[in-house]
Amino acid sequence: MKVGVIGCGNVGSILAERQTSFEIVAAYDSIPERVAAFSDKYGAKPFSDIDVFLQEPLDIVVEVASIDAVKDLAEKVLLAGRDLILLSVGALADDAFREELLATAKHLHRRIHIPSGAIMGLDNVRVGKISRVDKLFLKTTKPPRSLHSDAHVSQCLFSGKARDCVALYPKNTNVAISLSLACGREADVELWVDPKAEQNMHEIFFEGEFGDAYIRICNLPAPENPATSYLAALSVLSLLESLESPLVIGA
């Protein structure tokens, strides 16, 4: 499988270092020096023009850049006839943008894949779309360095709805939108900074017709970007690995 990557930062580099059953053949980033260095190190062809990038023979494009990148480039990817894996899920909090993008994908018979990213449980949270939900709550706790904070005591930075949280913390709470989209109901979110925390912790409280669930994910931050959990990169890798498998596991 030939993969094109948008975003040559932390996750892009982890994907390139660990590519196995797929090959990253093309890379695009907003910073030309960064894409050149990525290309030198991993052998992917470098691009700073998205239209030229999309002319490459790619089986799939993986976005690991930013919410702005999704807003600017996702439709172009679909129009170029490529499927898309999208990690900066917060872009889909914008209802009008999301609906237009999904309409384009449907019209062109293309698929947009959302990896589980930094959390677990997205599989069965999907029962929220077909059964009663009483509660969907995400509590995220991160160390100050993950949030560019100088907090000396634990404090709640945000309490409210998922889309308002990702608007304020676009590099830290994309998972709130993944959960909301999977469940079909906007998650309630609290974001905490805790100087005693060493991991990026996500706690999911889900209640409904099925019973109730509590999932706690204690993530090691990625070495190159502590806002991002290492699991997020592994999750994109595992999604890429699974795309061509005849066995589909999970809801």
Ligand SMILES: NC(=O)C1=CN([C@@H]2O[C@H](COP(=O)(O)OP(=O)(O)OC[C@H]3O[C@@H](n4cnc5c(N)ncnc54)[C@H](OP(=O)(O)O)[C@@H]3O)[C@@H](O)[C@H]2O)C=CC1
């Ligand atoms: N869904 C989930 O569970 C998770 C999602 N994420 C999201 O995944 C994305 C990637 O994370 P990570 O690799 O750690 O981030 P990095 O900041 O380390 O890397 C992103 C790279 O993409 C570049 N970039 C940003 N915007 C654009 C653009 N519009 N066009 C081209 N290149 C662009 C950045 O450049 P520059 O430095 O100039 O911005 C940077 O080189 C982020 O949006 C992050 O918030 C992360 C963790 C979990």
Ligand SMILES: O=C([O-])CC(=O)C(=O)O
């Ligand atoms: O990596 C994480 O812990 C979560 C994250 O940054 C996000 O959802 O944007």
